Amino acid sequence: MSLDTTASFLGRLTSSAGSPRRHSIYGTGEDRIVLDIGSLYIKAGFSGESRPRHIVPVYAGNMKTHWDPDFNGSGGIAKACGESCRVVGEFAELFDLEIGKYPDGLDALYDRLAHYLREIYFRYLLTDPKQRKVVLCESPMMPVRLKELIAKVLFENLQVPSISFAPSHMLALLTTGCTTGLVIDVGHLETTVLPTFTARPLTPFIRTTPLAGRALTKRLKELISTYGSMVIPPSTKNVPVHAKYLTPFVLEDIKARFIFVSPIMVSEASIGIAEKTLVDDMEAKYLSVSSATDILYPITISKLGRERQMGTLIIPGWIRERCAEVLFEGDEDESSVVGCALECLLKTPINLRRSLASAILLIGGTTLLPNFQARLAQEILRAIHTDKRFASLRGLADHIDFLEEHGSGKVFGANCRAWIGGSLIGSLKSTVVEITREKYSGQVPDWTTSNTITTT
CATH class of the missing domain: 3.30.420.570 (Nucleotidyltransferase; domain 5)
Incomplete structure (x- = not known):
């Protein structure tokens, strides 16, 4: 596939360069959600589009409670976070490559991942996660525990139908x-x-x-x-x-x-x-x-x-x-x-x-x-x-x-090439390593392990 063919294909799948297609929260379209979860930014959008719909920065903050100030002089109180709350804090890394050395921090990371992914689905993409499969762009050196946490959030918290794991380097190369x-x-x-x-x-x-x-x-x-x-x-x-x-x-x-x-x-x-x-x-x-x-x-x-x-x-x-x-x-x-x-x-x-x-x-x-x-x-x-x-x-x-x-x-920009490759793979319904919610057992496919996952 030549570069011009790739660009024109993605261009046809997008309604226009300045006005991408809108997806209804009630729709049951076949377009997949493409996620590229980095340590500082999360890129998200729909397959078949030539750029991510949103690039979401990551902030440090408490995912469960927040301080609600009272401007009448009483100071304020701590309240539980709801669906409408956003993360307020300093720009910070979402995860580190040495995630396995900090088992106590896995629960906090799970909460952060769940918060951001729910916000991406319901605030940014405005779509129902139960209706759309996911293409996950993964680095070959992404820790297995991190992949397992992401899969756990997507399957158990958001109940997505399936996750397709695709290596980011190969996806980026396909865009050329x-x-x-x-x-x-x-x-x-x-x-x-x-x-x-x-x-x-x-x-x-x-x-x-x-x-x-x-x-x-x-x-x-x-x-x-x-x-x-x-x-x-x-x-x-x-x-x-x-x-x-x-x-x-x-x-x-x-x-x-x-x-x-x-x-x-x-x-x-x-x-x-x-x-x-x-x-x-x-x-x-x-x-x-x-x-x-x-x-x-x-x-x-x-x-x-x-x-x-x-x-x-x-x-x-x-x-x-x-x-x-x-x-x-x-x-x-x-x-x-x-x-x-x-x-x-x-x-x-x-x-x-x-x-x-x-x-x-x-x-x-x-x-x-x-x-x-x-x-x-x-x-x-x-x-x-x-x-x-x-x-x-x-x-x-x-x-x-x-x-x-x-x-x-x-x-295509160098920082978005992997996501765009995932968009191309998702729109072509190509054969990649996929795990469905019914077959999910807590394990994820990884080239460093002997996990055997059915491919489709």
């Missing part, structure tokens, strides 16, 4: 019209590199690294805390940045709006994969060679529904330009994104390497950073030519190519 490629998913919790050959994920060759969006956010917070400053009225003097102002929401907003990836420094072009640079050494290394402008970012607080500016955060331009260096600097404990990709190629059979290297696909929200793909291409070529570990891959240097360069990157 190709079935073979090296998919690099730079998400929030980790970077995952998975080769796919003729629509078959080669999971034994998968490689991961924790250098991803969360590592970038951590580096950004460290740099702003160390080198940034603030102006808090009525004073006009610059003062150090207090940690309370660098909330997860503020850091995510800065990362999305102002951070970009800069090319390789000429002085480092002859070395292999760069080693990690200490935060204390970064200003001396990058300040004199940076041309990026400083940014004035307003810090606001919300009180009684009103926004009030507390001060102005001053972010040096070189931080915007070089904050993302953490993704390209690795060591023996944590491979860089480049090292992770090349190690994956080294593990694959020799006869597959050329076809994989010539079809690299970048997905995940972190890859949306401006100039990320160009920098990654530079780093791959530098590592192949200068790092002895990858000497056997030097014959691939002339064949390194990205699928986005052939136009597919302008059709």
Whole structure:
């Protein structure tokens, strides 16, 4: 299936680009619900559509009670949450990859999942969960316990008819019209590199690294805390940045709006994969060679529904330009994104390497950073030519190519490709691993276990 065929197919299934089809809560249509549950955002919508209907951010908060203020002077009381309540709290991760180490937190995670999924069905999608099957886009490294919790919520709480589990890397690749490629998913919790050959994920060759969006956010917070400053009225003097102002929401907003990836420094072009640079050494290394402008970012607080500016955060331009260096600097404990990709190629059979290297696909929200793909291409070529570990891959240097360069990157966003692939699979009623509510026994299919689930 070519890219144009894929795009036109999804276009025909959507009534119009600006006005997607409306689904009635009373309907019994065959369109499936497509869910892509990430650690920071949940993407949800109907199969056959060319983009998610909603991208819901995740917040930390109590799912069972809330404080109901009394403006007459009595202070207020704690009330049980109802169907009309929304989560109020700080922008926060929904789950962590080490979920198995915190068994006491599984109940709280179940409550959060149940709350968000019910809100997605009844507030956003306005549809009856009992009437529609579900396509769940899953990362190959998603913890089995997390998958079991999601299935438990969907089957026992929402009573969906069935769940189809589909690997996100393969789904993303299908949106390009190709079935073979090296998919690099730079998400929030980790970077995952998975080769796919003729629509078959080669999971034994998968490689991961924790250098991803969360590592970038951590580096950004460290740099702003160390080198940034603030102006808090009525004073006009610059003062150090207090940690309370660098909330997860503020850091995510800065990362999305102002951070970009800069090319390789000429002085480092002859070395292999760069080693990690200490935060204390970064200003001396990058300040004199940076041309990026400083940014004035307003810090606001919300009180009684009103926004009030507390001060102005001053972010040096070189931080915007070089904050993302953490993704390209690795060591023996944590491979860089480049090292992770090349190690994956080294593990694959020799006869597959050329076809994989010539079809690299970048997905995940972190890859949306401006100039990320160009920098990654530079780093791959530098590592192949200068790092002895990858000497056997030097014959691939002339064949390194990205699928986005052939136009597919302008059709679908990298952060939504997996969901769009799930929409395509759901609309085609393709054969994927499916488990029905009648056959659900608490187990879910996973490539790391021997669970046997009937496929349809």
